[in-house]
Amino acid sequence: MTALTEILLALLLVTDLSLAVASRLLHSIKIVALQGWIIGLFPLAAWCWRDGMPRVSFYLIVAVTLLVKAILLPAMLRRAMYKAEVKRELEPLVGYSLSCVIVLAAMGMAFWFCRYHIALPNEVPALCLPAALSTIFTGLFIIIARRKAITQVIGFLIFENGITAFGLGMMLEYGILVELGILLDVFVLVFIMGIALFHINREFAHIDADQLHFLRDDEKERGAK
Amino acid sequence: MMPLLLIALPLAGAVVCFVLKLAEKPARVCLLGVSALETLLAALMLFSPIAGIRHSICPDWIGCDSVSALFLWVTILLFFLVSLHLCAWLPAELHFGEEGETQKLHIFFSCLCAFLGTMVLVMLSRNFGLLWVAVEATTLVSAPLILFHRGRRSLEAMWKYLLICSVGIGLALFGTMLLAVASRATHAELDMAKLLNCRDAIDPAWYRAAFILILAGYGTKMGLAPFHTWLPDAHSEAPGVVSALLSGALLNCSLLGIVRVASVAPGAEVKIVSHLLILLGIVSLVVAAIFIVRQRDFKRMLAYSSVEHMGLLAIFVGAGAFKLGIIHLFGHSLIKMALFLVAGNILLGCGTRQIPLLGGLLKDMPRNARLWIAGILFACGVPPSPLFVTEFALICRLNIALSATVVALLFIIFAGMTYATLKMTAGPSGEATPPSERAAAAEKLWYVPLAALMLCTMIGIFYLYLIAGGAR
Numbered sequence: 001m002t003a004l005t006e007i008l009l010a011l012l013l014v015t016d017l018s019l020a021v022a023s024r025l026l027h028s029i030k031i032v033a034l035q036g037w038i039i040g041l042f043p044l045a046a047w048c049w050r051d052g053m054p055r056v057s058f059y060l061i062v063a064v065t066l067l068v069k070a071i072l073l074p075a076m077l078r079r080a081m082y083k084a085e086v087k088r089e090l091e092p093l094v095g096y097s098l099s100c101v102i103v104l105a106a107m108g109m110a111f112w113f114c115r116y117h118i119a120l121p122n123e124v125p126a127l128c129l130p131a132a133l134s135t136i137f138t139g140l141f142i143i144i145a146r147r148k149a150i151t152q153v154i155g156f157l158i159f160e161n162g163i164t165a166f167g168l169g170m171m172l173e174y175g176i177l178v179e180l181g182i183l184l185d186v187f188v189l190v191f192i193m194g195i196a197l198f199h200i201n202r203e204f205a206h207i208d209a210d211q212l213h214f215l216r217d218d219e220k221e222r223g224a225k
Numbered sequence: 226m227m228p229l230l231l232i233a234l235p236l237a238g239a240v241v242c243f244v245l246k247l248a249e250k251p252a253r254v255c256l257l258g259v260s261a262l263e264t265l266l267a268a269l270m271l272f273s274p275i276a277g278i279r280h281s282i283c284p285d286w287i288g289c290d291s292v293s294a295l296f297l298w299v300t301i302l303l304f305f306l307v308s309l310h311l312c313a314w315l316p317a318e319l320h321f322g323e324e325g326e327t328q329k330l331h332i333f334f335s336c337l338c339a340f341l342g343t344m345v346l347v348m349l350s351r352n353f354g355l356l357w358v359a360v361e362a363t364t365l366v367s368a369p370l371i372l373f374h375r376g377r378r379s380l381e382a383m384w385k386y387l388l389i390c391s392v393g394i395g396l397a398l399f400g401t402m403l404l405a406v407a408s409r410a411t412h413a414e415l416d417m418a419k420l421l422n423c424r425d426a427i428d429p430a431w432y433r434a435a436f437i438l439i440l441a442g443y444g445t446k447m448g449l450a451p452f453h454t455w456l457p458d459a460h461s462e463a464p465g466v467v468s469a470l471l472s473g474a475l476l477n478c479s480l481l482g483i484v485r486v487a488s489v490a491p492g493a494e495v496k497i498v499s500h501l502l503i504l505l506g507i508v509s510l511v512v513a514a515i516f517i518v519r520q521r522d523f524k525r526m527l528a529y530s531s532v533e534h535m536g537l538l539a540i541f542v543g544a545g546a547f548k549l550g551i552i553h554l555f556g557h558s559l560i561k562m563a564l565f566l567v568a569g570n571i572l573l574g575c576g577t578r579q580i581p582l583l584g585g586l587l588k589d590m591p592r593n594a595r596l597w598i599a600g601i602l603f604a605c606g607v608p609p610s611p612l613f614v615t616e617f618a619l620i621c622r623l624n625i626a627l628s629a630t631v632v633a634l635l636f637i638i639f640a641g642m643t644y645a646t647l648k649m650t651a652g653p654s655g656e657a658t659p660p661s662e663r664a665a666a667a668e669k670l671w672y673v674p675l676a677a678l679m680l681c682t683m684i685g686i687f688y689l690y691l692i693a694g695g696a697r
Contacts, residue, residue, distance in 0.1 A: 121409075136399070143392065152388055159392065163399045172405045174415050177286065178354030182398070185361040189391055192368055196384055203377050212381040215458040217516055217525065 004045040005169075008038050009127040012165060013107065016138040019158060020103040021096045025086060028154050029077045035135075035161045036069030042168045046125075057176045068183045069164075073157060073190055077150070080194035084201035086150055094145040106137040128169025135162030149200060149212075153193050160186055227270045228281045228289050228349045231297075234266070235259050235342035239366075242335035249319075252334040253312045259338055260301075260308040263345075267301045285416055288351045295551050296481050297348045299558050300474045304341050307473075310566050310673040311337075311466045317573060317666040318464065326375045333373060339366040340470065347478040353401050353415040356482055357394070360446060363478055364390045367471065371463040382455075382462035389455040390446050397442025397482070400435045404486065407431030420489045427491045436498055439486050440505065447479035448535045449505045450512035457516070460528035461578065465569015468524065472531045473562040477554060480538055487542060502543030503627070509536025510634040518641035522578045524568050526645055530604055531561060533638055537616065540631070544622055549615045552688065556611035557604075559681050563674035564600040567593050570674075571649075574659035574667035580645050584655030590664050592671045594650040599678055601646045605639040609685040614692060 015035050022028045043062050047054055092099065110133040114120075118129065139159025143152050164182075167174075200212075238259035242252050270279055271294050281288040289297070319327070327333075343366055346359040364387065371383045405415055407428045413419035420427070445452035460468045483502075490498045513533035520526040534557045541550030570593045571586065572578055586594035603610040616635065620628040649655075659667070 140392070143388070149384065156388070156391060156395070159395055160398075163395060163402065166399065167402045167405075170402070170406055172402055174354040174405060175352070178352065178358060178415075181355065181358030182361075185358055185365065188365050189361070189387065192365060193384075193387060196368075196380065196387065199372075199375065200380050200384065203375075203380055212384060214378050214381055215385070215462070217457070217520070 005042065005125045006127050008042055008045055009125060009131040009165070009169065012038050012131045012161075013127075013134060016107070016134050016158075017100065017103060019138060019142065020099040023089065023092075023096060025081055025089075025148075025150065026078070028151070029074050029081070032077070032154055032157050032161075033070055033074035035158065036071075036073065037066070039161055039164050039168065040066035040070050042165070046168065046171065061176060061179050064180060064183060065164075068187050069161070072187065076190055076194050077153065077157075080153075080197045081150060083194075084150070084197045086148060086201075091147045092145060093147055099141070099145060103134070103138050103141060106141070107134040110134050110137070124170055129166070132162050132166035132169060135159075135165055138162070150197055153190060153197070157186075157190070226282060227266065227279060228287050229283075231263065231266055231270070232287070232342055232346050232349065234263055235338045235340075235345065239335040239338035239342065242331050242338060246331045247334065249315065249330050252330055253315065256308050256334050256337060257312055260305045260341065263341065264301050264305045267297060271298055284351065286352055286355055287346075287349050289349055290351075292481070292484065293348045296477055296554075297345065299477065299555050300344050300348060301341075303473045303558055303562055304344075304470065306673050306677060307466055307469050307562060307566070308337070310469075310670065313670050313672075314466060314566075314569065314573070317670070321573060321663045321666055323374050323376075323576075328369060328373045328375065332369060336366050336369045337470075340370065340475075344474055344478055347481060351417050353404060353417065353420075353485070356485065357398050357401050360397070360443065360478060360482055361391070361394050363475060364394065364446065367467075367475060370467045370470075371459050373464045373467065379462045382458040386455045386459040389452075393442045393445025393452060395442070396445075397439045400438030400440075400442055400486075403431055403435035403438060404489075407435055417485060417489070424489045425491050427489065429491050429493045432491055432494055433497060436486060436490070436494070437501070440483060440501060443479040443482040443486075444505060444539075447476050447483065447539075448509075448532050449539060450509040450532060450536065453509065453512065453532045456532060457525045457528040460531065460565075461522055461524040465524075465565050465567075465572060468527070468568070469562040469565035472528070472565055473558040476531060476535055477558065480535070480542075480554070483539075484542055484547070499543040499545065502539045506536040506538075506540035506543060507627075507630060507634075509533065509539065510631065510638075514634045514637040514641070517638050518644075520641065520645060521580050523571070523580050523583075523645065523649065524565070524578050526580075526642065527561065527564055527568060530564075530638070530642065531557075534561070534604075534612075537619070537631075540623075541615070541619060544619065546619060546622055549618050552611055552684075553615040553619075556615065556681055556684065559677045560600055560603045560610070560612070563596065563677040563681075564604060566670070566674045567596045567600060570667040570670050571597065573670075574664045575657045576659075576663070577657045579657070580648055582655050582657040583649045584652050585658075586650045589654060589659050590668055592668050596671060596674045596678065598646055598650055600674070601642050603678065603681060605642055606635065609682055609689055611681055611685040611688055614685060614688040618692075 015031050019031050110130040114129045136159055139155045143155035238255055242255055279289045343359055343362040350356045350359055368383050368387050372379050408420055411423045411426045448456040487498050509532050513529045516529045517526055538550055574590050606612040606616045
């Protein structure tokens with residue numbers, strides 16, 4: 001089933017690029033949901049079905065991953081967006097075409113690095129490491145280069161998707177307890193951040209992260225208490 | 226059985242507080258009960274001669290070894306002391322404290338209980354994956370605590386804390402996965418005991434990548450410079466009791482994560498691990514020294530002092546002086562807890578954190594001012610502080626260039642902290658003279674900081690005595 005996993009990883013790369021140029025918030029959330037589907041279905045594609053059926057815990061993890069990453073998290077983001085009355089434009093700090101070039105350059109670097117510097121075991125798909133690294137980079141880039149606080153949450157989700165993709169591609173197993181624990185942590189994090197977004201919106205009347213600059217070391221007459 | 230009970234008890238307390246929506250008084254009773262019972266159980270587990278009491282139901286996941294026992298004891302004792310103080314502080318704070326909306330109390334108390342539970346889970350987890358889950362969980366349950374006073378500044382602090390720490394800890398997750406790749410040949414599946422037994426079968430190149438990411442990740446949470454940026458904001462905006470927990474207990478959790486990963490280093494990588502730790506430690510000391518001098522906010526000053534001590538702890542681990550590091554950690558936790566509690570008292574009395582506005586506290590709030598002076602001197606390592614002993618022993622261990630650097634930086638920090646302390650306590654009264662009824666309320670909260678500082682004095686004198694005996 002290598003072909004299918006390669007296709008999924010290639011799709012992941014495409015979603016990274018489209019996230020870099022996405023100008024609408026709702027659009028970004030939809031692409032993140034698509035990433036969730038890719039990540040969730042990946043274990044099914046990577047399993048060698050000819051060698052036998054997987055255990056029950058395998059299906060459980062797939063189901064919970066799909067539920068959290070493809071359905072719940074995007075729904076929570078959408079809800080936070082409507083509740084906090086965010087303007088739908090992204091207002092990037094770095095322009096869309098420049099973002100696209102930067103993400104492409106990072107992808108090129110990732111491919112070059114993985115091709116010449118890292119020896120991977122044979123059973124791992126060749127695209128796995130570059131795709132995961134590119135996704136992680138895209139996530140971090142979006143956290144830095146977009147203005148709204150809600151895009152920072154989206155960036156974090158992309159970043160986390162990249163890390164999960166790495167774990168899945170390398171076929172690492174660390175037990176159902178840890179897998180579910182990681183999902184739970186991410187879920188609760190986005191939940192708390194959603195509540196925080198609501199409060200930030202109420203206090204600051206907008207959710208631009210670059211307005212969060214009250215706390216610094218050189219505050220003199222900035223109205224410190 | 227016992228390790229699992231230690232984790233379950235505070236979490237159960239959290240659920241009770243949250244579901245029953247306990248009001249202030251029953252919630253305080255619940256918190257005190259949980260922390261007292263937890264302290265008793267921990268003491269029973271750590272010190273009782275009953276065989277098999279440390280035995281865990283699922284030893285692959287949760288268990289207690291000698292390292293976790295030390296960290297566990299510090300954390301639980303600290304939490305007990307802080308919850309004692311909290312019960313006395315909260316009514317005064319609700320009466321006199323800042324204007325504006327506060328966090329709903331049942332959420333606040335349930336997050337406090339859950340905070341203890343997740344920290345204990347960090348200490349007791351025997352698997353690197355579970356350790357990661359627990360460290361991230363401590364971030365999540367402590368974030369609402371920062372938001373005790375709802376306002377722009379605390380929101381900003383909480384947002385920074387959540388985002389920076391989560392991204393940092395995300396890097397640590399990536400590192401944990403790289404560690405799993407590195408140890409693929411051993412089939413240990415991130416189990417600490419198994420990895421420790423076959424550490425030389427771990428692939429060195431992958432391990433190095435894993436360690437760098439984990440150091441950056443857990444280092445963010447621990448407050449090592451240059452990843453410390455969230456720490457001064459969160460520590461200064463949170464109420465004093467929460468800062469005391471964050472600084473005294475939470476930072477240690479991430480240190481434990483780094484120590485665990487460093488302990489499975491394959492032979493070829495031990496040197497790089499220690500060099501990296503010492504490098505980050507020195508950078509932290511430099512950053513702390515820069516920002517402590519002429520700092521205008523006394524809680525930020527304490528936060529940078531935490532950065533300093535976390536840097537020192539990284540140097541301890543890097544220099545292979547782990548036992549000394551544990552004494553340092555114990556001393557730092559107790560002293561910093563006392564200082565943050567006193568800082569909370571001063572804030573309650575004067576209503577400001579600005580050092581230039583304060584003055585003459587020795588006249589207006591004599592008890593708190595004296596505790597503050599003693600705490601600052603202890604934190605700077607003036608004997609009989611236990612930190613004097615450990616810092617002295619560390620400097621003797623390092624090579625001459627490193628130890629000279631450390632001494633110079635420690636001196637700058639000492640100068641900066643004492644300057645601020647003199648400004649606050651001595652001289653004429655400042656602009657923010659505490660109103661007498663608020664000062665009286667704050668003056669009543671002296672028990673716990675005093676007890677912590679007394680305990681520190683005893684530990685310090687004990688180790689000074691040991692050193693003197695060793696020299697003879």
